[in-house]
Amino acid sequence: MTDFLTKYQIIFLGEGYMGANSQIIAIGAVTAALIAGFFSFLNLVISKEQKISEFRQDWINCLRSEIAQYVASIRFIAGANEIWNNDKTPTASTWQDHWKAMQIPYDNAARAFTSICLRLNPDELNSERVDVNKQFLVKLNEVRNLVRKDQYSEATVAADELNDLARPILKEEWNRVKSGERNYRYSRNGAAILLLLALIAVSILLAKQFGG
Template identity: 30%
Template sequence: MGDISVGAVGAAAIAGFASLLGLIIAKEQKVSEFRQAWIDALRKCFVDYLVNINAVSDNIRLRSAGVHDDKDGLLEGYRALNEASNGIKLRINNKEKTASKLLKTMGDFEGLASDNKKMTPENIKLIEDRFLDESQELLKFEWKRVKRGEHIFVLMKYIAILIIFLSVPATIYLIKFQDREMEMQSISHSNMIRVEGFSPRY
C-alpha cells in the first residue's frame, strides 16, 4: 500500500511538471519563431538601407555630371532610405553593445546624407564596410540567442534536470521509509498479539 501511494503521488507530480514544461516549451518555441521572423525582417532592412544609400549616391553623382536631373527619384531614394533606417532602429536595442556600434555607423551615414557633396562612392564605401561587419555581428548575436532559447526556457530546462536528478533518490528514500514504518507497525502488532495471548484468564 505504501509503495502504491508513493508511486501515485510521484507519478502525479511528474505528470503535472511534464504538462507545465510542455506548455512553457510550446510558448518559448513560438517566441523563438517570432524572433526568427524579426531577424529576417531586420536583415531585409539592412539590405534596403545599403541599396538606397548607394542609389541616392548614384543619383547625386549623375545630377552633378549633368546627365539627368531626377528630383523625384532622389526624393524616393531618401524616403526609402529613411524607411529602412527607422525599420532598423525600431527593431534593435540601443543598450546592447552590438546594436550601439551599428547605430553609430548609421549616424556616420546620416552625416554624409546631410550634405550631397559628401555622398561620394569613396566616402560611402568606407562606412559601408563597417556597416556590413557590424550588421553581420548583430545578426550572429541574435541567431545565437534563438538557438540558445529564451531565458525562461533555459531556466526550466535546468530545473527539469535538477528535479529528475533529485527525484530518484528521494523516491527511493520515501519507499524505504514507508517500508520501515510498515515493518515497525507489523512488529508492534505482533507484540500486541503475543501480549494478549499470555494475558491471565479469569
C-alpha cells in the first residue's frame, strides 16, 4: 500500500513534491529538536536558579533575624547599664546579679555582630550596593564602640539608625528574589529570542519552498 501511494504521488504530483515533502519533514524535525533542546536547557537553568533564590531568601531571613537580635541586645544592654549606673548604692551582690543578667545579651550581641559582618561584603561589585553595605557596616561598628565606651544613650540612637540602613539592603535582596537570578533572566530571554528566530527561519524556508 505504501509503495502504491508513493508511486501515485510521483506520477500525479511529480518528484518535486516528494523532494519538497522530504525537506519539510527534515526542517520540522530539526526545528523540533532545537526547540526541545532550548527548553531542556532552560529547565535546567530554572531549576538551578530557583535553588539559588531559595538560598537567597534564607540569607535575607537570617540577616533580618540577626539584625533584630543585635539591636534588641544593644537596647537591653544600654537600658540595664543605665539603670546600674544610676544606682547610688551598688553592692557586690547586685553587681554579680547585674553581670549575670548581662552575659546572655552580650553573647547574643557578639554572635549577631560577627554573623552580620560575615554576611555583608564591603567590596560589593555593584557600585550602589557597596556604598549601602559600607554605611551599614560603619554604623554597626559605631554601635559596638559606643557600648564599649559606656555611651548607652548614643548607642541606642545609633542602633535605631542601623535599622534604617538595613532596610535598603533587605529590599534590594528581596527584589532580586522576585525578579529572578541574572542567569535565569538571561537564559529565559535568550530562549525566547532563539525560539522566535527558529520560527521565523522555518517560515522563510516554507515560503521559499512553496512560493518558488
